[in-house]
Amino acid sequence: MGKYFAKRLGMAVVTIFLVTCVTFLLMNAVPGSPWLSEKTPSEATLAALNAKYGLDKPVIVQLFMYLKNLLHGDFGVSLKMQRNREVLSIILEMFPVSAKVGAIALCWAVLVGVPLGCLAAFKRGKLTDSILRVVCTLGISMPSFVVASVLLVVFAGGALKLFPTIFDASQGWRSYVLPCFSLGFYPMCYTARQTRSAMLDSLNQEYIKTARAKGLKNGKIIFKHALRNALIPVITYLGPQVAFTLCGGFVVESVFSIPGLGRYFVQSIQNRDYPVIMGTTIFLATFIILMNVVVDILYKVADPRISLTKGGD
Amino acid sequence: MADNKKIKRCPVSLQPDIEALLAEGGLSDADFAPATKQEQEDFIQERASVSYWKDAWRRLRKNVVAMVALGVIIFLILFAFVGPLLVPYGYDQFNKGAENLHPFHYALEDQVRLEEEIAARTETEVLDEETLMAQAEAEKGEPLTSVEKAIIRAQVKASSQSSQSAETVDENALRKELGIKKKLFGYSRAELEQKAAGESVFPHVFGTDMYGRDILVRVMYGARVSMAVGFFAALLVLVIGAIYGSVSGYCGGRVDAVMQRIVELIYSVPEMLVVLLIATALKPILTEYVNSGSGGPLKSFVTILGPNLISMFIAFGMLYWVTMSRIIRGQVLQLKQQEYVTAAKALGASGGRIIRRHLLPNCIGQIVVTTCLQIPSAIFLESFLSYLGVGVSAPLPSLGSMATDALSGMYTYTYRLIVPSVVLSVMILSFNLFGDGLRDALDPKLKK
Numbered sequence: 188m189g190k191y192f193a194k195r196l197g198m199a200v201v202t203i204f205l206v207t208c209v210t211f212l213l214m215n216a217v218p219g220s221p222w223l224s225e226k227t228p229s230e231a232t233l234a235a236l237n238a239k240y241g242l243d244k245p246v247i248v249q250l251f252m253y254l255k256n257l258l259h260g261d262f263g264v265s266l267k268m269q270r271n272r273e274v275l276s277i278i279l280e281m282f283p284v285s286a287k288v289g290a291i292a293l294c295w296a297v298l299v300g301v302p303l304g305c306l307a308a309f310k311r312g313k314l315t316d317s318i319l320r321v322v323c324t325l326g327i328s329m330p331s332f333v334v335a336s337v338l339l340v341v342f343a344g345g346a347l348k349l350f351p352t353i354f355d356a357s358q359g360w361r362s363y364v365l366p367c368f369s370l371g372f373y374p375m376c377y378t379a380r381q382t383r384s385a386m387l388d389s390l391n392q393e394y395i396k397t398a399r400a401k402g403l404k405n406g407k408i409i410f411k412h413a414l415r416n417a418l419i420p421v422i423t424y425l426g427p428q429v430a431f432t433l434c435g436g437f438v439v440e441s442v443f444s445i446p447g448l449g450r451y452f453v454q455s456i457q458n459r460d461y462p463v464i465m466g467t468t469i470f471l472a473t474f475i476i477l478m479n480v481v482v483d484i485l486y487k488v489a490d491p492r493i494s495l496t497k498g499g500d
Numbered sequence: 501m502a503d504n505k506k507i508k509r510c511p512v513s514l515q516p517d518i519e520a521l522l523a524e525g526g527l528s529d530a531d532f533a534p535a536t537k538q539e540q541e542d543f544i545q546e547r548a549s550v551s552y553w554k555d556a557w558r559r560l561r562k563n564v565v566a567m568v569a570l571g572v573i574i575f576l577i578l579f580a581f582v583g584p585l586l587v588p589y590g591y592d593q594f595n596k597g598a599e600n601l602h603p604f605h606y607a608l609e610d611q612v613r614l615e616e617e618i619a620a621r622t623e624t625e626v627l628d629e630e631t632l633m634a635q636a637e638a639e640k641g642e643p644l645t646s647v648e649k650a651i652i653r654a655q656v657k658a659s660s661q662s663s664q665s666a667e668t669v670d671e672n673a674l675r676k677e678l679g680i681k682k683k684l685f686g687y688s689r690a691e692l693e694q695k696a697a698g699e700s701v702f703p704h705v706f707g708t709d710m711y712g713r714d715i716l717v718r719v720m721y722g723a724r725v726s727m728a729v730g731f732f733a734a735l736l737v738l739v740i741g742a743i744y745g746s747v748s749g750y751c752g753g754r755v756d757a758v759m760q761r762i763v764e765l766i767y768s769v770p771e772m773l774v775v776l777l778i779a780t781a782l783k784p785i786l787t788e789y790v791n792s793g794s795g796g797p798l799k800s801f802v803t804i805l806g807p808n809l810i811s812m813f814i815a816f817g818m819l820y821w822v823t824m825s826r827i828i829r830g831q832v833l834q835l836k837q838q839e840y841v842t843a844a845k846a847l848g849a850s851g852g853r854i855i856r857r858h859l860l861p862n863c864i865g866q867i868v869v870t871t872c873l874q875i876p877s878a879i880f881l882e883s884f885l886s887y888l889g890v891g892v893s894a895p896l897p898s899l900g901s902m903a904t905d906a907l908s909g910m911y912t913y914t915y916r917l918i919v920p921s922v923v924l925s926v927m928i929l930s931f932n933l934f935g936d937g938l939r940d941a942l943d944p945k946l947k948k
């Protein structure tokens with residue numbers, strides 16, 4: 188267990204390091220500089236700006252400088268979007284907004300998706316199953332911007348003005364409804380599909396027959412015996428999804444103008460604000476990778492049959 | 501002879517009594533003679549061999565959902581690749597006078613009737629600045645100060661605005677009153693007049709956008725881009741994944757261990773994030789490459805496809821082959837234990853030949869299914885990137901970027917959002933359903 192944990196953590200560190208390096212090199216390979224979009228400054232100003240932010244040194248040197256600063260917890264300062272503001276403080280301001288929306292979205296995705304999957308598996312081949320299958324396949328076929336904009340048209344504009352079109356945390360629960368729904372819709376459908384197929388697998392097992400033969404009630408069979416074993420693939424999927432949703436759907440945040448990390452990341456890419464791109468990428472990547480490690484360990488704890496040392500398929 | 505050899509059977513023996521069975525079936529020794537040539541041929545003909553693909557196709561044909569999905573896919577392919585030839589508009593052609601058309605129109609005579617009616621009803625004459633000022637000057641007897649002029653201008657502006665808004669409110673109510681009905685397809689006024697004059701005018705089936713570009717054509721090109729991205733990305737994933745996975749599985753040992761560490765590494769990289777980064781970073785690099793002086797076949801290839809699409813392929817190909825390689829590695833690990841691989845080795849076949857001729861053809865089912873399910877996920881990603889503005893860039897339309905463009909006028913021109921969204925969703929849905937059907941058909945064991 189300890190050895191596995193150490194190995195997994197080591198891999199995570201290597202991955203984060205590689206992601207950092209690749210991002211840095213990619214950003215530097217892009218032609219154009221962050222100063223270009225404004226009025227073209229004079230040569231001298233450019234040189235001074237480059238010298239100030241260390242952009243005049245060779246790329247490798249810049250990379251090492253950046254890594255060194257990173258280890259000291261210094262993500263650098265924003266060059267453009269909020270000039271000279273610490274990237275870390277921007278991230279720490281944006282992340283809670285994204286995390287709140289993401290957490291609500293995931294909660295409803297799991298709380299609805301898993302029971303729906305169970306229901307579909309239990310009613311296999313019946314009308315309920317067919318309807319749920321259609322809805323879920325449709326759900327995983329609709330990009331989140333389609334879901335979000337359709338929701339906007341139907342519920343926020345036109346005749347029904349039930350919810351605000353632009354996210355505003357001060358307005359309370361109303362502005363959370365649409366973003367959370369559209370963010371959680373895809374994971375919900377995916378979870379339901381996964382649960383269904385995993386449940387079908389486990390409902391065919393011998394121990395379910397035993398449970399039936401014992402005369403257990405359906406509810407007990409499903410939730411106590413079948414579901415526990417069916418949850419493994421669901422957890423596997425949810426691991427990365429948790430991190431990703433918490434960090435904000437890029438699209439959903441853009442549609443609803445949520446001042447979260449996802450939208451800010453996209454904006455910083457469009458504005459070529461290198462330190463912000465770097466900082467956000469490293470933050471999101473670290474979060475997602477660590478989440479993967481945690482989930483990996485968690486579900487191996489949940490199911491003792493899974494061997495920890497062999498990296499099986 | 502037979503009688504002599506007869507052994508006395510124990511009455512409770514479980515051994516079948518062959519003599520009795522033969523006697524019962526009326527079979528004689530002659531029935532056990534070898535078959536003649538004719539009989540052999542008949543036997544073979546009766547059981548025409550059913551190949552793997554025929555068998556799969558038979559199963560697939562019974563799957564109604566998958567067949568409908570296949571039909572939709574074929575329709576969409578025709579729509580995307582043949583459609584633009586039939587419609588006389590270009591995807592970046594600005595049709596003057598046909599801006600902001602809805603996907604419906606009112607007949608020409610109805611429009612004329614409506615205008616007459618409005619003219620009759622609106623009594624407020626349109627006020628003219630100049631005449632008003634002249635009037636005021638005459639009343640006052642001396643030239644107006646600039647403040648007074650400004651007041652008059654403001655009044656005129658206000659009154660013209662209010663009359664305009666009154667007219668638009670009137671229009672819809674009037675149409676109801678006069679019983680004017682919407683007709684399918686969008687036509688501009690000029691086009692209706694041309695049509696009335698006997699010319700044939702192609703309608704704007706889904707209306708036009710704010711620059712007068714035909715939405716139908718743009719959706720066709722957008723669908724084409726999506727499908728091209730889907731197919732090529734899936735192909736790229738197939739090639740990289742198949743080579744990597746089979747080499748890793750076949751070689752085993754230390755090679756496999758190292759290769760699997762790399763796979764695990766890529767697996768834990770946050771995909772969306774990196775794809776977004778790569779697509780953004782590569783686009784300007786490739787654009788610069790295209791604009792640079794040097795020639796060569798690679799450059800012309802990049803120029804033809806466009807830097808956008810290529811950067812997307814690369815981004816996709818770099819990350820998404822991992823799943824494919826894992827699946828193929830798992831299959832190869834099982835298959836390489838089979839006798840025919842040992843036989844091939846014994847005959848001196850090289851590793852490459854064994855992989856190509858024996859291992860890969862035997863996991864073709866898995867390969868096809870995974871490739872097929874890769875297509876919708878590539879389309880999904882393309883629309884996502886285009887929606888965020890880092891995918892396909894203007895003037896080439898993409899379903900994702902069309903949806904972004906439509907956001908600004910979402911409530912008045914809802915159809916601009918709906919049309920590309922529906923096409924996109926139907927496309928992904930049918931690829932998903934078809935992929936599921938294909939999986940059931942090629943690998944019945946997996947059927948859920």
